[in-house]
Amino acid sequence: MARESEHRDKGTGRLVPDEPPELIVEILTVDGIEGRRLAAEQARVLWEVTQWQARNRSVRGLSNAA
Numbered sequence: 570m571a572r573e574s575e576h577r578d579k580g581t582g583r584l585v586p587d588e589p590p591e592l593i594v595e596i597l598t599v600d601g602i603e604g605r606r607l608a609a610e611q612a613r614v615l616w617e618v619t620q621w622q623a624r625n626r627s628v629r630g631l632s633n634a635a
Contacts, residue, residue: 575584599607 575586577583578585598604
């Protein structure tokens with residue numbers, strides 16, 4: 570049974586929260602060689618995540634990939 574703070578999406582039938590979750594973001598910047606190393610590592614990780622999502626997606630995009 571759906572909680573009071575959730576409802577079913579009419580298109581997918583999935584339970585979705587009535588309000589989006591709260592998000593707090595802290596952004597730190599790094600200059601110089603450390604910044605370049607961090608940027609390269611972030612790019613590599615994002616590429617790996619994108620590849621994983623492409624490999625694990627479903628036909629309708631509703632299962633497997635996060």
